[in-house]
Amino acid sequence: MPIFCGIFIVYTNNADSPELATLGVRAGYDRTGEGEHSEAIFATSSFVFSNAAEAADRFQNNAPGNVYSRFTNPTVRTFEKRLAAMEGGDACVATASGMAAIMATCAALLEAGDHVLASGDLFGSTTQFFRKYLTRMGNTVDFAAIDDVADWQRKILPQTRMLFVETPSNPLTRLADISALAELASRNGAMLVVDNCFCTPALQQPLALGAHLVIHSATKFLDGQGRCVGGAVVGDSERIADVFAFLRAAGPCMSPFNAWVFLKGLETLELRMQRHCESAAALAEWLQAQPRVSKVFYPGLDSHPQNSLCRLQQSAAGGVVSFELAGGREAAWQLIDAVQMISITANLGDAKSTITHPATTTHGRLTDEQREQAGISEGLVRIAVGLESLVDIQRDLITGLG
Ligand SMILES: *Cc1c(COP(=O)(O)O)cnc(C)c1O
Numbered sequence: 001m002p003i004f005c006g007i008f009i010v011y012t013n014n015a016d017s018p019e020l021a022t023l024g025v026r027a028g029y030d031r032t033g034e035g036e037h038s039e040a041i042f043a044t045s046s047f048v049f050s051n052a053a054e055a056a057d058r059f060q061n062n063a064p065g066n067v068y069s070r071f072t073n074p075t076v077r078t079f080e081k082r083l084a085a086m087e088g089g090d091a092c093v094a095t096a097s098g099m100a101a102i103m104a105t106c107a108a109l110l111e112a113g114d115h116v117l118a119s120g121d122l123f124g125s126t127t128q129f130f131r132k133y134l135t136r137m138g139n140t141v142d143f144a145a146i147d148d149v150a151d152w153q154r155k156i157l158p159q160t161r162m163l164f165v166e167t168p169s170n171p172l173t174r175l176a177d178i179s180a181l182a183e184l185a186s187r188n189g190a191m192l193v194v195d196n197c198f199c200t201p202a203l204q205q206p207l208a209l210g211a212h213l214v215i216h217s218a219t220k221f222l223d224g225q226g227r228c229v230g231g232a233v234v235g236d237s238e239r240i241a242d243v244f245a246f247l248r249a250a251g252p253c254m255s256p257f258n259a260w261v262f263l264k265g266l267e268t269l270e271l272r273m274q275r276h277c278e279s280a281a282a283l284a285e286w287l288q289a290q291p292r293v294s295k296v297f298y299p300g301l302d303s304h305p306q307n308s309l310c311r312l313q314q315s316a317a318g319g320v321v322s323f324e325l326a327g328g329r330e331a332a333w334q335l336i337d338a339v340q341m342i343s344i345t346a347n348l349g350d351a352k353s354t355i356t357h358p359a360t361t362t363h364g365r366l367t368d369e370q371r372e373q374a375g376i377s378e379g380l381v382r383i384a385v386g387l388e389s390l391v392d393i394q395r396d397l398i399t400g401l402g
Contacts, residue, residue, distance in 0.1 A: 020086055020202060021270040028081030030074075041260045042074045071248040075256040079263050080232070083222070086201040086266065087214050089234035093243045094259060098197065098217025099125050100252035101231035103133075105193060105213060106162070108246035109239060112138030114161040119146040119176060121169030121374070123195070123217075124362055130164075147306060149180045156188050166195040167204075168310075170348075171322040171358045171382040172375050173297045175306040178313055182210030191239070197221070197349070202273035204314045213239060218258075220349025221319070223265040224272050228258040272351075272387065276319030279393065280385040284321045286394060290401050292331065294379070297322040320348060322358075322382040329378040332357050336381065338400030341392060348384030353393055356382050 018026070029039050047066040049055035057063035066072040076094050084092035095101040106129075110116070118130055120143040130141045140159075145151040146169050156163075163185045167176040178194060185192040191212035196204060200221045206214050216222060218230035231254075233243050247253055254262075277300075284298035296303070299310035300317025310317055325331035336344055336355055346356045356362065363376045385393065 017085070023082065023085045024202075024266045024269050027085040028078045030078075039075065039078055039260060039263050042069075042256050044073075044256075045069050047072070069256060070251055070253050071244070073253075073256050073259070075263070076254050076259040079254070079259040079266075082263060082266050083201075083216070083232055084234050086269075087196070087234040088201070088205050088207050089214065089240075090237040091240040091244075092232055092234040093240055093247055094218075094254035094262075095231040095233065095247065096252040096254055097229045098123075098195075098215065098219055098231035099129065101215050101217070101233045102126055102129060102195070104243050104246050104250070104252060105215065105233050106134055106139075107137070107250065108243040109191070110134075110137070110139055110161055113159060114139050115157045115159045116141045116162045116164060117152060117155055117157075117160050117190075118143055118164040119166060119169070120144065121146045121172065121174055122164070122166055123170065123197075124365075126164075126166070126195070146176045147174045149177055149184065152181060152184055156184065156190070158188075160188060160190045163190055163192045164195070165192070166197065168198055168299055168318055168320070170198065170320065171297070171356075171362070171380065173299050173304070173318070173320065173322060175299060175309050175313075177309060178204075178206050178209040178211055182206075182212070185212065186210070198318055198320065199314060200269060200273060202270045203277070203316050203318060207235065209313055212236070218254075218262045218265075220347075221273065221276070222262055222269065222349075224268065224349060224351060225265065226347060226350040226352065228261045230254050230258045230262055273316070273319070275387055276385055277316035279387075279390045280319045280321050281317060282390055283383070283385055283393060287321065287323050292325055292327065292401055293323050294326045295324040319385045320382065321385060322380060324377055325379040325381065327379060329357075329359065332359075332379050332381050335397070335400035339396050341388065341396045342383070350384070351387040353386035353388055354384045358382055 046068050058065045058067050080092040080094050142155050144155050165176040182192045193213045194206035194211045195215040197217045197220050213235035216232040281300045284296050287293050287296045298321045342353045342355045345354045346362050358376050358380055359378050
């Protein structure tokens with residue numbers, strides 16, 4: 001049931017909340033008087049008031065209602081309510097991009113002097129934002145090994161306010177133990193923030209595992225068809241109110257059109273994730289049997305060192321598979337240049353499968369030593385498995401693997 005709380009809506013989940021697939025299709029929408037079946041797009045920057053007193057009340061948060069689309073737009077609000085319901089959070093704030101979600105969360109919830117402890121395996125721009133800009137805002141940042149809770153324990157400081165992870169990691173699919181890190185954060189007066197971009201709520205619900213906030217790049221699987229850039233933060237109403245206040249003041253908001261596209265994406269999320277995961281799992285098994293492939297990284301494989309953790313905290317192992325070719329960079333580039341259908345791009349979470357060589361693209365700016373430390377070898381190839389038939393994906397790869 002939606003509850004009015006200040007200017008944004010809190011969406012409370014209860015025990016008999018509908019299933020995820022249903023929430024993706026139905027949650028969060030209040031049909032207008034026109035009786036439309038598909039959600040309307042409110043392409044308007046501002047809203048009108050019936051009199052001066054109403055305008056004053058709305059501006060001062062004394063009455064519910066829309067004011068201006070930087071912080072109140074019905075289409076954006078529908079997306080926020082739907083995603084909050086799917087993640088099992090009280091509330092959500094939609095942002096202009098995934099990076100805007102991370103920036104808004106840090107700017108709203110950290111004070112100068114606070115310490116952030118982040119996973120060493122993070123999206124490149126997130127690492128860059130932490131290293132270059134968070135430090136400039138007076139915060140200190142350290143990095144811990146994603147799969148080693150003891151390392152986090154050692155590095156946590158009295159002034160640590162935020163632990164930040166992305167799990168599974170890109171491209172080596174290492175997992176963070178969300179429950180263990182959430183407990184560590186809570187015990188130390190910090191919050192655990194999980195970037196749930198790779199799994200989406202269809203596979204993993206970090207809040208249910210104890211995490212305090214969930215971040216999304218809606219650009220990836222939530223859209224699912226590579227059309228729009230957007231992001232979101234989901235969590236408890238108190239923290240989200242702070243992030244919302246920052247968004248109102250600073251402005252990195254989501255456009256109503258993009259919110260509508262993401263709503264359509266959420267409708268098919270559960271169905272698409274099933275197919276991404278089924279194909280990726282089968283492709284990982286198939287790759288293991290290829291003579292020129294020396295190693296496959298996929299948390300759904302029995303050979304993955306964290307396969308049991310994956311079974312515990314994810315309902316399926318995800319759509320991204322990485323593998324090493326024995327022939328190093330030459331073999332990796334040869335494979336990439338041989339594909340006819342799979343797109344050569346570093347994007348992921350698209351209906352179209354993509355293939356990339358991390359060592360010279362996403363991780364190309366690292367020194368050789370940093371790359372070696374991160375485990376990104378010259379023979380490593382990453383595939384984000386799309387929605388094409390698996391048969392055609394395999395057929396496309398076989399020439400380059402032969
Ligand atoms: C893409 C991505 C981001 C950044 O999202 P944008 O929408 O591109 O700003 C953050 N985290 C992860 C894991 C990503 O893949």
